[in-house]
Amino acid sequence: MKFLAILKDSLREALDTWVFYVMVGISLLAILFIGHVAYRPVSVEEVVRSNMTLMNMGLQRAFDRTKKEAEKSKKVEKEKKAEGVSNDSPPSFDVQDFEQTNPDAAQPWQTGYRFYLTLSFQDEQQAKAIRLYEKLPLVRNKTSTNFEKQFQALCPYLKNLKVTVADPKTPTEMRYLVTADSTSRYQDWPHYPVVFFALPIRVIRIPINAYVQFWESWIINWIGAAVALLLSTIITAFFIPNMLRKGTVDLLVAKPISRPTLLLYKYIGGLLFIFLNTIVVVVGIWFVLGLRTNLWGVGFLLSIPVLTFQFALYYAVSTLFAVLSRSPIVAILMTCLCWFLFAVIVGIGFSLIDKTRSFRDILQSQTEISGEEMPSEEQLPERLLPAWVYTTADIVHFVTPHLKDLDTLTDKWILDDVTTPDSRDRKVANKLYENFHWTEAIAVTSLYIVTLLAFSCWWFARKDY
């Protein structure tokens, strides 16, 4: 009964502050903003055709450049005049007979593709003059293999992409047959966003899972979490100093409730308030993202306990300084200092140092995929920094609250949700985060929380009011 009474009291106090409404407003806006963005799958034909347009533009530029160079060369000029070559415009790429191998496929990732890529010359004279154009890089290198590489880079989500030389239909063209199999999963398929319900942004073409990762990991788990923690700190920093004001504390400590219990209930009240708010925001965003993307990975929901746990530490710091000073300003400043020391200086510092330790491993993961060669030990040593730097970083990291680790581990859960086990990002993340462990992060941080609260309770219990 007393616990519920103090919870209700904390809720009333929170509802009485304007910062609470700012927080609720920001949370709702975030949910609405993320929820309003729709994602449309990119059409392969559209991608290929828009790429052809780009290639033609490149060809035109190369043509113009070569033309200028040729005009300078009297020899070539003479040859052109002798052969009557028209060089007013360059040849052009085109896509013909584009078709899906499975015409019944409802979605673009459920079918293979087949089309012809043609390089058309203006006339036979121009075709004859191909030897001149062979000097142009874009023409010279357009072998089928190079086209394959180019298309694969353009559409990495297509499988078994093949480009073979086909018989030209006219003497003025070069013809290639492009085929690709049924492609990968939906989450790897590129999508473009549609904002404000009617405005497509077609230049952004990234896999749908990358959008989810962007919103969940970067916007919510990093920026959103920082804003939420700051606002929560401000809101809750007033709870305990207000309770300890002269004339208020007397009334409370004269009630049949022990002081440590009173303080802990008040602490839990603040924590629960943040927990509920985090549930609303995270579940809200998870839900609207799920509706928009149809990706329902639950890793993001882990942000709820993780954010609450991180706040538990900040609020324990706030509680201690509130009990010591009875000032909300001191409590807020000391909490911000704690955040700066542990999350920014120690957290990011250790993360950067740790990255240098696994830099070679990360590179190896990347080279395994790209097929490039690893640099030698001389070019890239195993450890980039002196040994004492790693030892110091490890010690400092171990004995301080692992706030950044918790963020990182949550990000990894989100990444695991939206990527396949063999994806490059997943492999890099596995190497990058191998020194981060849930057990250690929770245990060390919990120890700090318990110590801070124990000291706060002891101080509050022994003090005369």
Next chain:
Amino acid sequence: MPVIRTDHLTKHYGRIEALRGVSLTVERGEIFGLLGQNGAGKTTLIKILLGITKLTEGAAQLLDQPAGTASVRRRIGYLPEDHRFPDYHTGASLLDFYGALLEVPAAERRRRIPEVLELVGLKGRMHYKVRTYSKGMKQRLGIAQAIFHDPEVIFLDEPTDGVDPVGRREIRSIMQQLKEEGKTIFLNSHLLGEVELICDRVVILQKGEVVREGTVAELTHVQNLFIVGLAPGQAFPREEIQKQGYTVSPSGEMWEIGLRDGQSIDPVIDLLRGRGLNLRHLVEKRQTLEELFVQTVEEAEPGVDRVVPAKPRRHPSRRE
């Protein structure tokens, strides 16, 4: 059995001795007044009894248990001086909150809230935020929360502070009602007139020590002094009374008659009646509590500097 008992209670704040061996008892059903100057140790004494402050030496018992234990605190009500209620509460929600901390069941709280607020005259404002209350209304709310859970002992520290005269009378009436219900009230007030009106017993604290203790009647009673008044236009036989060994001195339109030890006022009354004079006023003169208080604190070396009435200032340029 006394409900409150302190035995050589001492409290030090560093080098400052707030209480020095205070021993007192308060009986069940009494309205007990605690008087003293600012800094005399009154609030410290109450806070020790409630467990808000810890004692340095001695012992304090409340309801037969060591003062400050949770089980004792459940049975007491407390209105602190300069109380500050969370202003995000309404009058009703505040009582509900404190009631829950005092383990009053929810149904009982719902029943008691309008009842108690009506008693203190706040029922009409029970759903308004405390921040909209005047000082007097907050004081009434303070009394409401102190009596909400039907406590056995009620500590009231300046309960009429900021309350208008009508409100003060209402609060006195509530205290009387509580006394009739058998509650013990421990009252700390600067309004000595009120203390005199309502308290059964009084203790005066000075610099952390008990300097006077007794019933109001005992403390304010002055033996062998009567005030006598006759009907308008009748001459007072001063000399004849003096001849009988009484001292007589005028006191406004009346006369103050002093008795020697063993003397009675009856011969004076007989004399007046024998002379056919109409007696209109006869009262045994009592010292007011305020007079006693001022006298007591002056005797006991008050802790604050006395303000000496200033002499008329001369203009520096004026020469005599």
